[in-house]
Amino acid sequence: MTDEPLERRWRSARPAVAGVHLDSGACSRQGFAAVEAAALHARHEAEVGGYVALEASAPVLDAGRAAVAALTGHEPRDVVFTTSATHGLELVLSSWTGARSVACLVGEYGPNLAVMAAHGFDVRALPVDGEGRLQVDAAAEALAADRPGLVHLTPLGSHRGIAQPLAALADVCRSLGLPLVVDAAQALGHLDCAVRADAVYSTSRKWLAGPRGVGVLAVRPDFAERLEPRFPPRDPDWPMTVWQRLEHGEANAAARVGFSVAVGEHLAAGADAIRHRLAEVGRLTRSTLATVPGWRVVEAVDEPTAITTLEPEGDIDPHRVRAWLIAEHGIVTTACDTRRAPRELGRPVLRLSPHVDLTGDQLELTAAALAAAARV
Known part of the structure; x- marks a missing residue:
C-alpha cells in the first residue's frame, strides 16, 4: 500500500477531468482499469464470440460478486448482476410471494414508489423526524403493531444527503422477523451497507465508479426461498436456482467485467478510507457553500455523506443553473425535481456530489459560480 x-x-487512476465533476451521485468517473477491462472483453468477444468470451470472464465476474458480497455482508453466491438498481427492485418485488405491503420512508425515491405501485404493493410510511431521518424506536413500534410484508430502506436518498440508520433498522427487522430490502444505489461504496439485510440492490455507476448499465442484487438464501421469479419459468426437468433465474444471461458482459474491476479497485483502496474521505468531502463542501448568496445548504455540516443539497431562494431555477454551470464553467451537478421524492421534496433543488478527489480550488470556483448564477 502506497x-x-x-x-x-x-x-491519477482515471482520465483528467474536463472541468469540475460534482456529480458522482449520478455517475462517477470511471478509472483506466475499468475502461480498459471492458474494452478488452468487447475485443475478446469479437475474436472468439460472445459466449466463449463470457466463459473466459468467469473468474473476473466471480471476483466482482465476491467484492459486492464483502460490501453488503452477503456471500458471493448470493450476488447476481442486473442492469440497474431499478431492475434489482423489479426483480425482488415481481418475485415476492408474501404479503404485498411495504413500509418505507416518506422521502422514498419516486421511481421506487412507481415500481411498488406497479406490482400492487400497499405503501406505508415509516416515522421520521423533521430532517426526514428514520426514528428507529417509533419505527419498531409501528412495525410490530402493523406488520408489512416487506420493509424497504434507502439509506441515502437521491435528493438529500441524509444518512439513514441502516444498521439499527436491520436489527429491528431481525428481532421482528421482517424481511428488509435495501436500495443501496447511493449508499454502496459510500456508507457501510454490510448489515446482512435480506436483499440489497444497487448500481455500478455511482460511488463505485463503474460503467453505466450494470447493477447488482444480493439475496440471502432464506429470503430467496420466498421468491418465485417469473422468468424463466420453473422447470423440473431443467432445475435452476433462484439466483440463476434472477440473473439474465443476455446482458452487456463487457460492462459487468468493467464493474467487477471497479469494485475490486474500491476495496483495494480501502472501503473505510473512502467512506471517511467522502464524509470529509461533504463537510468541506457544506462549509464552503454555507454563505453563498441565493442558496441554503440543507444538510448539517457534519452529516457523514458527500452529498450536499442546495435549496434555492426566490425564483432561482436549479435546472437552469445546472445548464449554465456546465456551459460557462464546466461544472457538473444535478438538478433534482420533485419527482425524485414526491412525498417529501417540495421544490427542485441542486445537488452536489463530489468524490474523494475533490480539491479546495474546485470548491472555491464552484462557490463563485453559484453566487454568479443567482444573479443571472
Missing part, C-alpha cells in the same frame, strides 16, 4: 494520499491515487 503512502500517497487517497485523493491523489483516485485522481
Whole structure:
C-alpha cells in the first residue's frame, strides 16, 4: 500500500477531468482499469464470440460478486448482476410471494414508489423526524403493531444527503422477523451497507465508479426461498436456482467485467478510507457553500455523506443553473425535481456530489459560480 494520499491515487487512476465533476451521485468517473477491462472483453468477444468470451470472464465476474458480497455482508453466491438498481427492485418485488405491503420512508425515491405501485404493493410510511431521518424506536413500534410484508430502506436518498440508520433498522427487522430490502444505489461504496439485510440492490455507476448499465442484487438464501421469479419459468426437468433465474444471461458482459474491476479497485483502496474521505468531502463542501448568496445548504455540516443539497431562494431555477454551470464553467451537478421524492421534496433543488478527489480550488470556483448564477 502506497503512502500517497487517497485523493491523489483516485485522481491519477482515471482520465483528467474536463472541468469540475460534482456529480458522482449520478455517475462517477470511471478509472483506466475499468475502461480498459471492458474494452478488452468487447475485443475478446469479437475474436472468439460472445459466449466463449463470457466463459473466459468467469473468474473476473466471480471476483466482482465476491467484492459486492464483502460490501453488503452477503456471500458471493448470493450476488447476481442486473442492469440497474431499478431492475434489482423489479426483480425482488415481481418475485415476492408474501404479503404485498411495504413500509418505507416518506422521502422514498419516486421511481421506487412507481415500481411498488406497479406490482400492487400497499405503501406505508415509516416515522421520521423533521430532517426526514428514520426514528428507529417509533419505527419498531409501528412495525410490530402493523406488520408489512416487506420493509424497504434507502439509506441515502437521491435528493438529500441524509444518512439513514441502516444498521439499527436491520436489527429491528431481525428481532421482528421482517424481511428488509435495501436500495443501496447511493449508499454502496459510500456508507457501510454490510448489515446482512435480506436483499440489497444497487448500481455500478455511482460511488463505485463503474460503467453505466450494470447493477447488482444480493439475496440471502432464506429470503430467496420466498421468491418465485417469473422468468424463466420453473422447470423440473431443467432445475435452476433462484439466483440463476434472477440473473439474465443476455446482458452487456463487457460492462459487468468493467464493474467487477471497479469494485475490486474500491476495496483495494480501502472501503473505510473512502467512506471517511467522502464524509470529509461533504463537510468541506457544506462549509464552503454555507454563505453563498441565493442558496441554503440543507444538510448539517457534519452529516457523514458527500452529498450536499442546495435549496434555492426566490425564483432561482436549479435546472437552469445546472445548464449554465456546465456551459460557462464546466461544472457538473444535478438538478433534482420533485419527482425524485414526491412525498417529501417540495421544490427542485441542486445537488452536489463530489468524490474523494475533490480539491479546495474546485470548491472555491464552484462557490463563485453559484453566487454568479443567482444573479443571472
